[in-house]
Amino acid sequence: MDLQYASMHHDDIDNSVILCRACDLAVRRRALPSGVRALCPRCHTALYDTPFCSINGMLALCVSALALFLPANLFPVLELHFLGSVRTATVIQGAMAVMDLGYWVVGIAVLVAAVIGPGLLLLSILSQVLLVKMGLNPGWQRDLYKWLLRRHGLFSQLTMLEIYVISFLVSAFQLSDFSDIYFGVGTFSFTMLFLVTLFLQREYNIEHMWSRLND
Numbered sequence: 484m485d486l487q488y489a490s491m492h493h494d495d496i497d498n499s500v501i502l503c504r505a506c507d508l509a510v511r512r513r514a515l516p517s518g519v520r521a522l523c524p525r526c527h528t529a530l531y532d533t534p535f536c537s538i539n540g541m542l543a544l545c546v547s548a549l550a551l552f553l554p555a556n557l558f559p560v561l562e563l564h565f566l567g568s569v570r571t572a573t574v575i576q577g578a579m580a581v582m583d584l585g586y587w588v589v590g591i592a593v594l595v596a597a598v599i600g601p602g603l604l605l606l607s608i609l610s611q612v613l614l615v616k617m618g619l620n621p622g623w624q625r626d627l628y629k630w631l632l633r634r635h636g637l638f639s640q641l642t643m644l645e646i647y648v649i650s651f652l653v654s655a656f657q658l659s660d661f662s663d664i665y666f667g668v669g670t671f672s673f674t675m676l677f678l679v680t681l682f683l684q685r686e687y688n689i690e691h692m693w694s695r696l697n698d
């Protein structure tokens with residue numbers, strides 16, 4: 484174990500050491516061939532997978548997510564039929580309604596986490612994928628790529644679609660006792676946007692994206 488630690492200080496090229504979750508053995512991270520999983524040499528617990536991040540896969544997910552983005556935000560996510568009157572609300576209208584009531588911070592938080600954050604995240608990943616496809620030539624391409632990678636953490640923290648998917652499911656259950664709830668194109672698009680973004684974030688690997696600068 485000490486030897487493993489020692490190698491951490493002498494090897495500047497690959498200095499990432501991870502601890503086994505099960506037995507605390509320090510293991511130096513190595514590059515893996517694709518589809519291979521690293522196991523702990525002592526207790527055989529799975530340590531990490533290949534940082535698999537397929538550029539074409541991400542491009543496909545990005546384009547699907549952006550195609551869902553407009554209907555998710557323009558069509559109502561909730562439609563209430565209550566005593567003969569029909570009320571519909573889009574995410575943006577919901578945020579505006581909350582702001583009209585005086586809850587500015589809540590309204591802005593909703594807009595940022597459900598509309599602006601996901602939009603920025605998707606555009607950022609799309610631009611990164613396109614820059615990689617263009618070859619990351621020295622100059623503005625590399626500069627823009629680095630700028631986007633540095634902001635990736637911020638964009639993904641701002642994205643909180645799951646909260647809205649859960650909250651409109653909860654409100655639908657609560658409201659269903661005294662009014663009829665209908666889910667429409669907006670609900671479908673919003674839920675699908677959430678799922679596609681989830682898969683995109685799973686596929687995206689920031690370390691792998693940084694390593695493309697060295698290729």
Ligand SMILES: [Zn+2]
Nearest residue numbers: 503506523526
């Ligand atoms: Zn172990």
